[in-house]
Amino acid sequence: MSDDRLSSARLSPRDVFHVGSAGLRTRPMRVVLSALGIAIGIATMIAVVGISASSKAQLLQELDKLGTNMLKVTPGEDPFSGDSVKLPKDAPGMVGRMPGVEHVGATGDLEQTVRRSEKISKDETGGITVKAGTEDLLKALRGTVGSGTWFNDATGRYPSVVLGHVAAERLGITTPGQQVLIGSQYFTVIGILDPLPLASEIERAALVGWKGAGKLLGFDGHPTQIYERSTDASVGTVRGLIPRTVDPENPNNVRVTDPSSALQAKAATEGAFTNLLLGLGGVALLVGGVGVANTMIISVLERRHEIGLRRSLGATRGQIRIQFVTESLLLSGLGGLAGVVLGSVATYVYAVSGGMPWVVPPWAVAGGFAATLFIGTVAGLYPAVRAARLSPTLALQAG
Known part of the structure; x- marks a missing residue:
């Protein structure tokens, strides 16, 4: 070829x-x-x-929405007795005066339980706690009210309560205006919060105004949790100074945690x-x-x-x-x-x-x-x- x-x-x-x-x-x-x-x-x-x-x-x-610049302050334990110590009453104010801090809110645990009526046993708590809350708490948490309203200087003095969304579901409360029994007194629900991923303990709580809790429920004024929101640049500095600011004599009695760390870890390991x-x-x-x-x-x-x-x-x-x-x-x-x-x-x-x-x-x-x-x-x-x-x-x- x-x-x-x-x-x-x-x-x-x-x-x-x-x-x-x-x-x-x-x-x-x-x-x-x-x-x-x-x-x-x-x-x-x-x-x-x-x-x-x-x-x-x-x-x-x-x-990005919740922010990674929020810190939570809680009391530590007494090294000798093992009992939880109390944070000073003016601890939220002291933290709020620190450089770089933008918002500070606090809650205080109460011994009362919350129920729909007196016909329900006090032992049936449904995992719901009762807490006193300051007016600036919602700003520090960057939370929102799903329905109703948050405390103000007036409503915080009277028998009114704001429910976390989980607490509202367990109590069967769908709209503000209904009443729940806290201790032996009925409180009017004025608001229901949206979910708070960085503060799950608030989601399962019934919140009473700070002054109202002292007058109506015998609250002693010592905060159990302090939530502070600072600028992104000052988070590290503020975290290191909080224990000495809250309790200069015994800074080891003050615990500071980052609620967003769990979400950050989850994102990192996703x-x-x-x-x-x-x-x-x-x-x-x-x-x-x-x-x-x-x-x-x-x-x-x-x-x-x-x-x-x-x-x-x-x-x-x-x-x-x-x-x-x-x-x-x-x-x-x-x-x-x-x-x-x-x-x-x-x-x-x-x-x-x-x-x-x-x-x-x-x-x-x-x-x-x-x-x-x-x-x-x-x-x-x-x-x-x-x-x-x-x-x-x-x-x-x-x-």
Whole structure:
């Protein structure tokens, strides 16, 4: 065969694409199943990363809203008796005068219980505590009132109460204006708070005005918890100075904690199990790659006549290898694209149903698709080499 004839018999890359596409069309069910394996693997990986990223984004949004500049001050224990010490009555005022402090609120634990009526036993507390609260408490907590109103100088002196949202649910209170029994006296509910993720103890409490608690419930005026909100730049400094400010003689009797640390830790460790789930997605992707390799090997066996004809017309071994690797890449690429779409849709459904922001990291999409191309190349190498090694004469005879 002349060189001109050999040259004209060789196929261009465009011809290779069309030949490969034709080969894929001749076995649609096998192609679909092989591509499905790739799609499931990539969809799993995209969904795992996307759901983890969406959850973390929600936590970070919550932290931005709640702030990481709030500190909680509580009394420590007496080293000799083990009893809890009392914070000074003027501790909230002393903390409020510190440089960098913006808002200070306080609560004081009361011994009374809260019930719907006297027909309910005092022992059935429902996990609800009664606390005295200062007027600035809500500002320090950055809390909001879901319905009703917060204390003011007038309502805080009289038998009125504000319920945390969990306490309201357990008491069966849905709207302000209803009454609850605290101790032996009825108090009117003037407000129900929205959730407070940084102060779960407030969510389960019935709050009475600071002055009203002293006049009506025998509150001694010693705060049990102090919540202070400072500027972001001064949090560290304020935290170190609070114990000496509240109790100069015994600073070890004062505990200072950061309520947002739990959310920060959760955000930092979000996706701790992602590697395990990504491993499962990788296994699915590997299985899909094996399916592609199997499809291509069978393709070589079924298309020996085509391979022999091309080789007899002058196609080189390299062109045969390129053809089958191209088909493998097409098969894997289609599965990869389907997997990216399925994984993104799954993440969107999960995020919307959970009220989260929809986040699919670009690196996950790029990495997932690159993985499919790598799998497709590896899966197609052996079938391509096997096809290229076929003898044209034997291949035509087999056909």
